[in-house]
Structure formats: structure tokens, C-alpha cells
Amino acid sequence: MNDLGKVKKIIIKNPLKLDCGKEISNFPLAYETYGKLNEKKDNAILVFHALTGDQFASGTNPVTNKEGWWSHALGSGKALDTEKFFVICANVIGGCLGSYGPNTIDTKTNKLLGTNFPIITINDMVNAQYNLLDFFKIEKLFAVAGGSMGGMQVLQFVSNFPNKAQVAVPIACTASHSAQNIALNELGRQAIMADGNWQNGLYAEKEKNPDKGLAVARMAAHITYLSKKGLQEKFGRKLQERDNIKFGFDADFQIESYLRYQGSVFVDRFDANSYLYITRAMDYFDLTKKFNGNLSKAFEKSKTKFFVISFTSDWLYPTSENRDIVIALNAIGADVGFVEIKSDKGHDSFLLNVPDFLNTLKNYLSSTYFNLNEKRI
Amino acid sequence: MKKEYKIISELIQSESKTLDVGCGNGELIKYLLENKTINIRGLEISKKNVQNCLSKGLPVIEGNAENDLTQFPDHSFDYVILSQTLQAFLRPEKVIGELLRVGKKAIVTIPNFGHWKVRIELLLKGTMPVTENLPHEWHNTPNLHMCTIKDFFNFCEKRNIEIFKSLALNKEKITNINKSNLKYKNLISELGIFLINRK
Structure with missing residues (x-):
């Protein structure tokens, strides 16, 4: 593995009780930021990465020297416009780019944790990342966004913290991992x-x-x-x-x-x-479980505006599963927009240059930010 | 037809929850949001239109009114609007049923096929009517089930649907429709606007 000493990290001191029952504390969470937090601190977007992603969503990843995984969507003038928004992206716990994971050195044995690392869930990942709000002293995020496993984290975040984001953009995801998944x-x-x-x-x-x-x-x-x-x-x-x-x-x-x-x-x-x-964390993800199969209940307390996006050729997290999220939101009268973007690029569409997707997302975020935070009557 | 939007806006109470079915590029939603304090959503079938609406930050869902209204619980909206779209459905009767289930009230506007210009087209030319309001030809029209103001009036009566308000729009002029002037209004009006409810 490459040198991870240089990546930005916060050390989370507060104990975090994991779903598996274990408690962790004093653990690192690696993150990266893009753009500037404004004075009112109302322009922050927390981006969640997918299975093999990391905190380096845009620009050149200094560890792998590859382009960031969301370079098409995140940057100056792009959908998540860094001229306008302050974007935070963290490496999930369990990951391998600086956050607490199997390749973290166990201070007791001086060896890598390996499979001594506890089993984690999407819920645990989101709870760990919530500490970033305190770290940046952000009362409320403008948005949470992510595709695939990132989308699952978006859903979990709104469910756990109903009023901590004005907007939620789950992309190409599901509320419950299917047998095929x-x-x-x-x-x-x-x-x-x-x-x-x-x-x-x-x-x-x-x-x-x-x-x-x-x-x-x-x-x-x-x-x-x-x-x-x-x-x-x-x-x-x-x-x-x-x-x-x-x-x-x-x-x-x-x-x-x-x-x-x-x-x-x-x-x-x-x-x-x-x-x-x-x-494993993805497989354990079933947001409906806690609510006796009723997904609507997961979002009941939230006033967050949702924008759900799926892609026509995505057979891994197909439109029908994304639509289930929309249906659950409609059942409680939540504020939700939904579009299925036409693309032949499969599940990966959310990472690629798909103009209909990128343009719609860009305009949605900027007009919604304007309506919620800039418009003066 | 900005006049139509104004009438619809006047039929809707402030602070109410409204769904615009077949909202197109979101013009009516935008008009209502600018002129009223209102909680409004849209349902639209065309991806392009949906993307357009979402780009403006409007809460619109991609979907087909004939299948996708089922996702909304009974009476989850105060008003459901169907503006000049009824004629394009394969099963308009089913759609009206769904509108009245999802909404406490429905506002339905219909381009009037009974207008004298339409009648003359068919009577004199012997060809399917093509007018300003109905610009398509028979082979490329999206309109599967055209109806007249009188047709819709009778439809409601037969199905125990209460008409709270029925308005006729002709050349920007709005008038009331009632049983006694129905024949005449059906001849001279371009658009019928109905506020209806299940009895």
C-alpha cells in the first residue's frame, strides 16, 4: 500500500457503538474537501462514495495518481460546482485510504487489523461521517449526495439525521440489497x-x-x-x-x-x-428492516427535499428499486423529484460523462440552493 | 394559455397541497409557485420535460398517470390538476377515477372539440379538424379521446361526479357554464375548466 500518512484525517474520540455490538473510539476518518465553506456555512455538500471509491472524488488522487472517481460531476463549473459549494467526501470506515479499516495498525499488536476489524454496516459508516459536521461546525448541510453504495448512505443519513440536510440526492441505489446483489x-x-x-x-x-x-x-x-x-x-x-x-x-x-x-x-x-x-456492509443494508418493512417510516421525520435518479440500463440497481424509494416518499407526502436518465452505460452511468444526468443535477442543485438559501422576497 | 393558469390559480386555495398531472415543462407549477403560497408536485411522462422541471428545482416525478398515480395514497392532495391532457390517455375514465381518489378535488381542463371551428372543419371540409388549439393531423395526433364540453358535463353527471364549478374560456373571456347555457357554451368555447369531486 502507498503512504497514507499524508491524507487528511480527523480522529473521532467519541465512542461509536457499531451495529455488530462492538464499540470503537479514537479512530481515524480520512476526508478531503473541495471548494470553500461560505460564511453562513449553508453551502456544504457531503458526498458519499461507492464500494471501491474513496475521499478523492475529484482532481488527482495523491495516493493512486489516478483521476478522482467523480471528476465528471465534481469541480469548478460542474454539477457539484466547487465555485459555489463546499464539498466534503470521507473514506468510509472499512475502507483502505486512511479511515479506520482492516489495514489500520492495531496499536496493541503493532500489526494490521485484517479480519480482526469488526463487521461494519452502512449505518455505522454514516454515523462515523456525521462527526464531520461537528468538525467543520456545520449546523445543516445543503445536500447529501452519492451513487450506488453512496446512495444507500444518503438514505441512511436522512433517516438517522432527519433535519441535517436540506436536499438528498440518492443515485442508482436501493433501500434494501436484493438477493441478486x-x-x-x-x-x-x-x-x-x-x-x-x-x-x-x-x-x-x-x-x-x-x-x-x-x-x-x-x-x-x-x-x-x-x-x-x-x-x-x-x-x-x-x-x-x-x-x-x-x-x-x-x-x-x-x-x-x-x-x-x-x-x-x-x-x-x-x-x-x-x-x-x-x-458485507452493503449486503446487510436494508433500511426497511428497522421499520417493519415500511420504508416510508424511515423518512417520516424528515423535511429534506429528495431528488432520486436512476438509469435506464442499470440492471444492478434498476429503476424499479429506485422507484420504490420514490413511492415510499410519496406515501408520506415528502418533497421528491425523480427521473430515470436514458443511458447505455449501465450502473456506471453515474460516474461517467452522461450529459442529461450531469446537466439536470447541476441545474437542480443550483436552482434549489437559490430557492432555499439565496432568494429574498 | 396564461389565462387558463390564472383561472386554475383562482380555483385553488392557498396553503393547499396540489399535484399537477402531466405537468409538461412545469410552466403551470412555476406560475402557481410564483403567485400563491402552495405545496405543489408534478407528474410527467416525458424524460425531457422531467429533466427540464428538475433543472428548475421543481419537485417533479417521472411517471405515467395511467399507472403511476397508484403510488399516491387516497386523498393525499387537496387538488389534482389535469390540464389539457385527458384526451391523450388510453383510458381517460380510469385516470379521472384516480384523480378523484388521490385528490380531494380535481381540476380538469379540456380543449373543446365541440367548438364551432372544429365542427366546421369536419362539416365543410370533410377532413379531421385541425385548429390553433388542436394543431395535429389525424395520423400524428397524441389525442386519443377528444371530447366536448357537453361530453364531459354528461360524463360527470352519469358517474356521480359533482361539478363544483364549470367555466368556459373563449378568447381570454371567462364565463360560467350551466345546464341552461351548455349548448351555446359548447359551441363557442375553446376550453372547458371543471372543478370536480366524487359525490
């Missing part, structure tokens, strides 16, 4: 655990990472982020630097080569145990 995550976990190097999660001691397992997990997951049409258009049956098939198990097809590449670059930036913990 769990199945796909389990596939990834089994790939990691089947790698001999995994060593019950204590691979750091052997200095050999379960890279093969993690790469396979990533390859499988990557397929679920794209649409069939998108794959077919981009790759079809095109061959990889050869005129004919070779009658072997090399990467004959471009799609194979592409997936292998995705797997290999992923292992350089992500920790296998983090992958296990975070996918």
Missing part, C-alpha cells in the same frame, strides 16, 4: 477467500496479497457495472491484437483483455479485506 457480492468474496494468499485475512504478515482472488472479484463486479448493450458496442467479438482465435485460454477477445486489465489495476489500489467488509 447479495449473490454477486458473495461471488466476489468467495473469489478472494479462495485465493491461497488470503490466509484468513492475515495476509499482511506473509507479505503476499490475495491479488488473484481480488482481481477476479473485481472482474465479476465490473461486468455488473456495465450494460449488455454497452459491452456489445464497445467490444463485440473483437479480437485482442490477433487476426484469429488461438485455440487456447489466452485473452483472445478484447473483452477478456479489458477485464484482466481492470482486475490487475484494481489490486494495486484496493485492499482485499476492505472489499470483504464493505460488500
Whole structure:
């Protein structure tokens, strides 16, 4: 792993009771900010990242030297306009870019925690990040936003802290992980655990990472982020630097080569145990459970304005599941907008250059900010 | 038709909760928000229009009135507006039923197919009417179920729907419609505006 000493962190002193029953305290939460907090402190947006994201949502990630995961949406003049908004993004607990996670050193043993790290949930992640409001002395956020697992955190945040955000933008997500979602995550976990190097999660001691397992997990997951049409258009049956098939198990097809590449670059930036913990947190996510299956109750106390967004070709968190959130909000007369954006780019649409999505989000945020905070009668 | 918006605005009480079904690009919602203290939502089928509305910060949901009104609980709105859209539905009767379930009252406006210009088109030319208000031709019209003011009046009567107010709009002039002037209003009015309720 790269040097994580330089990333910004807050140390959360207050004890946090996790859903699994354990209590943690004095733990680090790594974060990054974009733009400036204004004097009234009413322009802050808390962005939540997805499964393999991190706090470096925009610009160049100093640890991986790659472009931030939401560079299309976040920056000067973009949908989350840093000329206007102050954007905070934290690495979730369980993550591997500086927040308390499996690659945190246990001060008692001086070893990495590995699978001694406690099981965490989306609820725990959100509760940990709530401390950022105190840290920045922000009474109320303008918005909480995120896609995929980030969207789940948006929903959980509003449910836990009903009046701490004026606007909530859950994108391409669900209120309850489906059997298919769990199945796909389990596939990834089994790939990691089947790698001999995994060593019950204590691979750091052997200095050999379960890279093969993690790469396979990533390859499988990557397929679920794209649409069939998108794959077919981009790759079809095109061959990889050869005129004919070779009658072997090399990467004959471009799609194979592409997936292998995705797997290999992923292992350089992500920790296998983090992958296990975070996918588990997603699988445990069911916002309706606490409310006897009635999702509306999760939002009953909130006056937050919702903007739910889904994508036509997203089969991982399809429109129907996003619409369930809208239906639950309508049932309690909440203020909600919803659109399904047309895109062939699958679940990944929220990360990519999809103009209808980015323009609508940009204009929604700026006009809503104006209506709520700038308009004077 | 800004006059139509003004009439609708006058039919709605302040502080009420309103749903605009088939809200298009949100013009009526915007007009009502600017002229009234009102809690309003929109439902719209076209993605482009929905994106347009949301871009203005208007709380609009993408959906089809024929299927997606079911998500709203009974009487969850004080008013449900259906402005010049009834004729475009496959099953207008079902939609009216849903409007009256979701809303305590409904405001329905209809482009009047009984207007004399429409009648003349068919009578003299022998072709399907094309007018300023109904500019489409038979093969490309979105309007599946055109009706006249009289048709809608009779429809309500037969189905035990109470008409609180029925107004006719012609060349920016608003008049009341009642049983005795129905024939005449049906001939000269471009638009009918009805405030209705389930009896």
C-alpha cells in the first residue's frame, strides 16, 4: 500500500457503538474537501462514495495518481460546482485510504487489523461521517449526495439525521440489497477467500496479497457495472491484437483483455479485506428492516427535499428499486423529484460523462440552493 | 394559455397541497409557485420535460398517470390538476377515477372539440379538424379521446361526479357554464375548466 500518512484525517474520540455490538473510539476518518465553506456555512455538500471509491472524488488522487472517481460531476463549473459549494467526501470506515479499516495498525499488536476489524454496516459508516459536521461546525448541510453504495448512505443519513440536510440526492441505489446483489457480492468474496494468499485475512504478515482472488472479484463486479448493450458496442467479438482465435485460454477477445486489465489495476489500489467488509456492509443494508418493512417510516421525520435518479440500463440497481424509494416518499407526502436518465452505460452511468444526468443535477442543485438559501422576497 | 393558469390559480386555495398531472415543462407549477403560497408536485411522462422541471428545482416525478398515480395514497392532495391532457390517455375514465381518489378535488381542463371551428372543419371540409388549439393531423395526433364540453358535463353527471364549478374560456373571456347555457357554451368555447369531486 502507498503512504497514507499524508491524507487528511480527523480522529473521532467519541465512542461509536457499531451495529455488530462492538464499540470503537479514537479512530481515524480520512476526508478531503473541495471548494470553500461560505460564511453562513449553508453551502456544504457531503458526498458519499461507492464500494471501491474513496475521499478523492475529484482532481488527482495523491495516493493512486489516478483521476478522482467523480471528476465528471465534481469541480469548478460542474454539477457539484466547487465555485459555489463546499464539498466534503470521507473514506468510509472499512475502507483502505486512511479511515479506520482492516489495514489500520492495531496499536496493541503493532500489526494490521485484517479480519480482526469488526463487521461494519452502512449505518455505522454514516454515523462515523456525521462527526464531520461537528468538525467543520456545520449546523445543516445543503445536500447529501452519492451513487450506488453512496446512495444507500444518503438514505441512511436522512433517516438517522432527519433535519441535517436540506436536499438528498440518492443515485442508482436501493433501500434494501436484493438477493441478486447479495449473490454477486458473495461471488466476489468467495473469489478472494479462495485465493491461497488470503490466509484468513492475515495476509499482511506473509507479505503476499490475495491479488488473484481480488482481481477476479473485481472482474465479476465490473461486468455488473456495465450494460449488455454497452459491452456489445464497445467490444463485440473483437479480437485482442490477433487476426484469429488461438485455440487456447489466452485473452483472445478484447473483452477478456479489458477485464484482466481492470482486475490487475484494481489490486494495486484496493485492499482485499476492505472489499470483504464493505460488500458485507452493503449486503446487510436494508433500511426497511428497522421499520417493519415500511420504508416510508424511515423518512417520516424528515423535511429534506429528495431528488432520486436512476438509469435506464442499470440492471444492478434498476429503476424499479429506485422507484420504490420514490413511492415510499410519496406515501408520506415528502418533497421528491425523480427521473430515470436514458443511458447505455449501465450502473456506471453515474460516474461517467452522461450529459442529461450531469446537466439536470447541476441545474437542480443550483436552482434549489437559490430557492432555499439565496432568494429574498 | 396564461389565462387558463390564472383561472386554475383562482380555483385553488392557498396553503393547499396540489399535484399537477402531466405537468409538461412545469410552466403551470412555476406560475402557481410564483403567485400563491402552495405545496405543489408534478407528474410527467416525458424524460425531457422531467429533466427540464428538475433543472428548475421543481419537485417533479417521472411517471405515467395511467399507472403511476397508484403510488399516491387516497386523498393525499387537496387538488389534482389535469390540464389539457385527458384526451391523450388510453383510458381517460380510469385516470379521472384516480384523480378523484388521490385528490380531494380535481381540476380538469379540456380543449373543446365541440367548438364551432372544429365542427366546421369536419362539416365543410370533410377532413379531421385541425385548429390553433388542436394543431395535429389525424395520423400524428397524441389525442386519443377528444371530447366536448357537453361530453364531459354528461360524463360527470352519469358517474356521480359533482361539478363544483364549470367555466368556459373563449378568447381570454371567462364565463360560467350551466345546464341552461351548455349548448351555446359548447359551441363557442375553446376550453372547458371543471372543478370536480366524487359525490
